[in-house]
Amino acid sequence: MSLSLKMSLFAATATLVAAPAFAQDADFLACLQNIKTEAVRQSVPAQVVDRAFQGLMPDPKVVELDSRQPEFSLTYAKYIGNSISPERISKGQQMMARHRTLLGELSRDYGVSPQYLIAFWGLETNYGTYMGDFQVVRSVATLACATKRAAFFTNETVQALRILAMNHMTSQQMKGSWAGAMGNMQFMPSTFTKWAVDRDGDGKVDIWSSAPDALTSAANFLRGIGFKNGLPSSDEVVLPKGFPLEQADTTIEKPVRAWAAMGVKRAGGGALPASDEPSAIVLPAGWRGPAFILYPNFKAVMNWNRSTLYALAVGILARQITGGPAVMQAPPADDEPLARETVIDIQTRLARLGFYTDEADGLLGPKTRSAVRLFQKQAGLPADGHATPDVVRRLQQAVR
Ligand SMILES: [Ca+2]
Numbered sequence: 001m002s003l004s005l006k007m008s009l010f011a012a013t014a015t016l017v018a019a020p021a022f023a024q025d026a027d028f029l030a031c032l033q034n035i036k037t038e039a040v041r042q043s044v045p046a047q048v049v050d051r052a053f054q055g056l057m058p059d060p061k062v063v064e065l066d067s068r069q070p071e072f073s074l075t076y077a078k079y080i081g082n083s084i085s086p087e088r089i090s091k092g093q094q095m096m097a098r099h100r101t102l103l104g105e106l107s108r109d110y111g112v113s114p115q116y117l118i119a120f121w122g123l124e125t126n127y128g129t130y131m132g133d134f135q136v137v138r139s140v141a142t143l144a145c146a147t148k149r150a151a152f153f154t155n156e157t158v159q160a161l162r163i164l165a166m167n168h169m170t171s172q173q174m175k176g177s178w179a180g181a182m183g184n185m186q187f188m189p190s191t192f193t194k195w196a197v198d199r200d201g202d203g204k205v206d207i208w209s210s211a212p213d214a215l216t217s218a219a220n221f222l223r224g225i226g227f228k229n230g231l232p233s234s235d236e237v238v239l240p241k242g243f244p245l246e247q248a249d250t251t252i253e254k255p256v257r258a259w260a261a262m263g264v265k266r267a268g269g270g271a272l273p274a275s276d277e278p279s280a281i282v283l284p285a286g287w288r289g290p291a292f293i294l295y296p297n298f299k300a301v302m303n304w305n306r307s308t309l310y311a312l313a314v315g316i317l318a319r320q321i322t323g324g325p326a327v328m329q330a331p332p333a334d335d336e337p338l339a340r341e342t343v344i345d346i347q348t349r350l351a352r353l354g355f356y357t358d359e360a361d362g363l364l365g366p367k368t369r370s371a372v373r374l375f376q377k378q379a380g381l382p383a384d385g386h387a388t389p390d391v392v393r394r395l396q397q398a399v400r
Helices: 002-011 025-041 046-053 060-066 076-083 086-098 100-110 114-125 136-146 150-167 189-195 211-224 256-261 296-304 308-321 340-352 366-378 389-398
Strands: 234-238 278-282 291-294
Touching (some): 025 046, 025 136, 025 150, 046 136, 060 136, 114 296, 114 308, 136 150, 150 189, 189 211, 256 278, 340 366, 340 389, 366 389
Antiparallel strands (some): 278 291
């Protein structure tokens, strides 16, 4: 699911790069034959595979979408603005009310807070309103046989075939995103075969049209990836004056009490929970924007989708669904998404300063942030690791 979501968010600002040539029919058929061998080894009846693969051709749309590269990094402001809307919050509240009994049972049986299940549902498919119309077997077989991620998608295709076998459905009925994410919660086939549950007792696991099956499957998955009722995934906080900004990083963990002792408070002024759980502070829009403390459940949310902005959005939506406040601190208005080529440019300059040793890949990851911090320190700027247009300009002037 992480894959499809990130891709779909990027799609709006993506450029088309040259699509790889299609595999020759013979290559595609040989690839399908390999997948069939593995599926049969995993107890999928051969006739189920044959029916799914009969006349199957690679999907050129899937190959094209897979070849797109994000042109810009996403900013916190843009991501959260796209993810959280008054409509999404109020529809989430309606869903909480509509499924109250089931959600209460799931909270008791699986230890996952209802508002998180509803928040994932809202972010993945807007509560089931867009689940994708691609044929999943065709999508994942195309990705297995015509892209560089063969091993991952070979397994996904095998798992998709197992779903056909266990659910007695046709591959035409099994719909999803172009990258194979399915149903209300956008489960990849391998997530489905490992975690999906038949809750309504009709003998089929239907994550497309049964809300009980979809929500229970999400609860089972979320528990499986480490979510526990207790502290939320994150809280907005206010940092005291003089807070050492280089400590605001996902890699620096302290007990919640230790941050409180440094003067970190909840946004709005309340005290942090009296807890010894490990936690980290992040500044997703830099030191001028909101600060968040990340509790252990944040890591569980990241196991669903490995994007910090996605995980922050889950926590923000979950809070507002239960009537909690919106994020109080506005992000700076002059923050801008950086073009991939700009990120490559600053990585190259940071490397010349000896601050960055990785490949210049155009992605704003932890190593780039850490290199930006070193430059900011040297330049006497607040060391938040956030590459604003101003930081980029100063770096370009400093390193020619
Ligand atoms: Ca069912």
